[in-house]
Amino acid sequence: xxxxxxxxxxxxxxxxxxxxxxxxxxxxxxxxxxxxxxxxxxxxxxxxxxxxxxxxxxxxxxxxxxxxxxxxxxxxxxxxxxxxxxxxxxxxxxxxxxxxxxxxxxxxxxxxxxxxxxxxxxxxxxxxxxxxxxxxxxxxxxxxxxxxxxxxxxxxxxxxxxxxxxxxxxxxxxxxxxxxxxxxxxxxxxxxxxxxxxxxxxxxxx
Amino acid sequence: xxxxxxxxxxxxxxxxxxxxxxxxxxxxxxxxxxxxxxxxxxxxxxxxxxxxxxxxxxxxxxxxxxxxxxxxxxxxxxxxxxxxxxxxxxxxxxxxxxxxxxxxxxxxxxxxx
Numbered sequence: 001x002x003x004x005x006x007x008x009x010x011x012x013x014x015x016x017x018x019x020x021x022x023x024x025x026x027x028x029x030x031x032x033x034x035x036x037x038x039x040x041x042x043x044x045x046x047x048x049x050x051x052x053x054x055x056x057x058x059x060x061x062x063x064x065x066x067x068x069x070x071x072x073x074x075x076x077x078x079x080x081x082x083x084x085x086x087x088x089x090x091x092x093x094x095x096x097x098x099x100x101x102x103x104x105x106x107x108x109x110x111x112x113x114x115x116x117x118x119x120x121x122x123x124x125x126x127x128x129x130x131x132x133x134x135x136x137x138x139x140x141x142x143x144x145x146x147x148x149x150x151x152x153x154x155x156x157x158x159x160x161x162x163x164x165x166x167x168x169x170x171x172x173x174x175x176x177x178x179x180x181x182x183x184x185x186x187x188x189x190x191x192x193x194x195x196x197x198x199x200x201x202x203x204x205x206x
Numbered sequence: 207x208x209x210x211x212x213x214x215x216x217x218x219x220x221x222x223x224x225x226x227x228x229x230x231x232x233x234x235x236x237x238x239x240x241x242x243x244x245x246x247x248x249x250x251x252x253x254x255x256x257x258x259x260x261x262x263x264x265x266x267x268x269x270x271x272x273x274x275x276x277x278x279x280x281x282x283x284x285x286x287x288x289x290x291x292x293x294x295x296x297x298x299x300x301x302x303x304x305x306x307x308x309x310x311x312x313x314x315x316x317x318x319x
Contacts (some may be wrong), residue, residue: 028273028283029257031281031283032234032257032282032283033254033257035233035234035235035276035280035281035282035283036234036235036238036253036254036257038280039235039276039280040235040253042278061252061253062252062253062254063252063253063254063255064252064254065254068254068255068257068258071257071258071261072257072258072261075258075261075262075264075265076261076264076265078265079261079264079265082265
């Protein structure tokens with residue numbers, strides 16, 4: 001039995017398990033305090049004190065057993081809580097150590113994993129910086145958050161087919177009267193042709 | 207008792223317990239006996255007050271605990287001094303000597319006539 005106790009203790013220590021379960025705490029405190037009182041009683045009897053007097057005297061000298069019991073158990077519960085938190089940190093540390101060791105043992109895998117991670121992170125970052133520049137970053141104009149695009153198509157009645165023309169200067173001036181707009185500018189889409197020996201390229205511009 | 211008085215008592219009890227463990231692991235009863243012999247039974251009112259102090263020392267990781275078998279074949283909880291406890295004893299002892307001497311000097315000063 002002693003061997004077994006020792007072994008269990010060794011196992012506990014090796015795995016950083018808390019020394020006691022909460023339900024064990026009060027039993028262990030009781031055992032410890034009754035051991036003391038029993039020892040005191042025994043010593044008194046060995047000195048020739050009558051058994052009933054020895055028992056009473058041992059208790060009297062010990063003091064308030066119930067209060068001491070509660071205080072010890074309270075302290076132990078706090079210790080156990082600390083140890084559990086500590087054990088959790090130990091677990092994380094151990095996981096990291098095991099991971100490093102196995103990665104070192106398989107260098108090919110490690111390099112592949114790191115390479116893939118680098119590609120993945122690099123790819124996402126570069127795509128994000130483009131998206132960020134196009135969609136999220138404010139335009140490089142003063143008070144960029146107040147800029148808005150208004151799409152207007154004016155169909156020219158003079159044109160027999162459905163064709164779209166650029167607003168005339170007086171039209172733009174009229175729009176500028178709108179109280180919701182402070183300033184107004186016009187972007188006009190244009191198409192141009194560039195002749196290259198092998199093919200024609202259509203360029204869109206404004 | 208005021209908190210200052212409590213602190214002085216607690217601290218001195220802690221230190222005496224650490225001292226009792228410098229000769230190797232001991233269970234609570236053996237510590238109580240050693241204190242009794244070493245101080246002439248004057249230091250502590252109730253023997254039981256030793257135990258909350260021991261459990262506090264364990265919580266502060268100044269001592270280790272382990273269940274073992276006592277000389278008379280009983281299961282007993284043993285306390286062992288940890289390096290931190292030994293360091294604390296070494297560090298606190300001079301301050302206590304100093305304190306006790308100063309207190310004794312002050313209290314034994316002749317009264318002003």
